[in-house]
Amino acid sequence: MLGHFNSIIPLAYNAAKRTKLPMAANDPKETTIQSSNATSVAANRVFPSTIRTVLPDLKKLGMYYAFYTVVATLSLSVLMNHMRGHKTNNFIDSLYMCVVTMTSVGYGDLFPGSVVSQLVCSVLIAGGMLLFGIVVKIAAKYLVFKQQAVLLNSLHVARKIGPTDALNEIETLSIDYNKCIVSLFVMGVHFVVGIYVLCTVEEMEFDNAFYCASSTMTTVGFGDVSFMSESGRMFGMIWIFTGTSCVGQLFLYIAEVYTDIEAKKFVKWVISNNVIDRNEIKAADDLEKDKVHRAADFILYKLKDMGKITQEDISSAMKDLGVDDRSVFDVIPSQSSEKKTTTVILPSKNL
Incomplete structure (x- = not known):
């Protein structure tokens, strides 16, 4: 699942490069490696008193x-x-x-x-x-x-x-x-x-x-x-x-x-904030059998649910890429984010 998420990084990098965003100054592969190494060091660090x-x-x-x-x-x-x-x-x-x-x-x-x-x-x-x-x-x-x-x-x-x-x-x-x-x-x-x-x-x-x-x-x-x-x-x-x-x-x-x-x-x-409701994932998979929802789908869903992006933003981006924009947003109700059942985790160490 995280492999699919990591595939978003080059896509975001190229989009940022076209629109001249600050993140385009960094190589996405190098950024990913540095982030992973930093997380590994932090996880194994013995914090001083x-x-x-x-x-x-x-x-x-x-x-x-x-x-x-x-x-x-x-x-x-x-x-x-x-x-x-x-x-x-x-x-x-x-x-x-x-x-x-x-x-x-x-x-x-x-x-x-x-x-x-x-x-x-x-x-x-x-x-x-x-x-x-x-x-x-x-x-x-x-x-x-x-x-x-x-x-x-x-x-x-x-x-x-x-x-x-x-x-x-x-x-x-x-x-x-x-x-x-x-x-x-x-x-x-x-x-x-x-x-x-x-x-x-x-x-x-x-x-x-x-x-x-x-x-x-x-x-x-x-x-x-x-x-x-x-x-x-x-x-x-x-x-x-x-x-x-x-x-x-x-x-x-x-x-x-x-x-x-x-x-x-x-x-x-x-x-x-690193916990995603199992009911959200079950609802998505049960209602749309022919599609597997990966990390990218749920990240976009969370961003939309928090009001950071809109469906129009997603549709416009998908249209530019020639991809069908039917996704997890069509099958998961927005109010489901208010529930707090905590079972399925999106690991944050590679994000």
């Missing part, structure tokens, strides 16, 4: 954060005399201010008090936003590569066990919410630990500690309550960075769940 794909970017991101922290801390340490606000230890205050600036929390308990310090802080703020942009880029790349891996692996499975069985397998798959639940739990624990330290080390009332923890983890940082002691700021350096990271990771996992849901729908749609 998404984590391994973004791991080099994560390593670079860690280097960027380390470089930013060193440069910002040294710069703020030199300019600490130009800073205003509550001070404790020069190095601790510099590192603490670096983290607060980088995470965009911005309490305001330490702030620049001269033109030079304001310029330096402006550069550090821009650097922090640049790092945030890199994080967003890596997160987007992770989601896109995961969606691609899901699609490619699903098609790989569909070629091995067949589209019908693959659809049944996909239907039984459930969306994994575990990472969202674990991330939410970790963020809750982190939130409680922050409140505890604020109450014990900073000696805040519970309501103020809760308020400070909330404004910090959401990067609002009003600044009316913050870490004021030396030991509190030492804890705050780590807690602020990890807290904002926990919130960002939770949002990433929520986006990942939504992506998985949409990817599942898309994969089902792609695989389902």
Whole structure:
């Protein structure tokens, strides 16, 4: 059946050449061979995991954060005399201010008090936003590569066990919410630990500690309550960075769940489009015994049924070729395409 379909390619090539369509620039035999080879490679490919794909970017991101922290801390340490606000230890205050600036929390308990310090802080703020942009880029790349891996692996499975069985397998798959639940739990624990330290080390009332923890983890940082002691700021350096990271990771996992849901729908749609209803083929063969309907007939039928071409287009083309245009269109009702019985497959690897 596919041999008859492949015979259409030279015909389409010649027609395209006469009408000067773009596809005429390629040799049909060469295109067919390349397509077949590409499909074979894709079918035998072991797709890399998404984590391994973004791991080099994560390593670079860690280097960027380390470089930013060193440069910002040294710069703020030199300019600490130009800073205003509550001070404790020069190095601790510099590192603490670096983290607060980088995470965009911005309490305001330490702030620049001269033109030079304001310029330096402006550069550090821009650097922090640049790092945030890199994080967003890596997160987007992770989601896109995961969606691609899901699609490619699903098609790989569909070629091995067949589209019908693959659809049944996909239907039984459930969306994994575990990472969202674990991330939410970790963020809750982190939130409680922050409140505890604020109450014990900073000696805040519970309501103020809760308020400070909330404004910090959401990067609002009003600044009316913050870490004021030396030991509190030492804890705050780590807690602020990890807290904002926990919130960002939770949002990433929520986006990942939504992506998985949409990817599942898309994969089902792609695989389902390779399935032709057995009733359509039986109806054609039973009503027209003297004709065998091949792949080309059903491809044209599907194109017409989807509204991509009209009967007039087909009749005109057949007339030019001197071929009778009575085909599968005369025996299969157009509404049959709405049925979803899935048994006979048109293999897509050679299409």
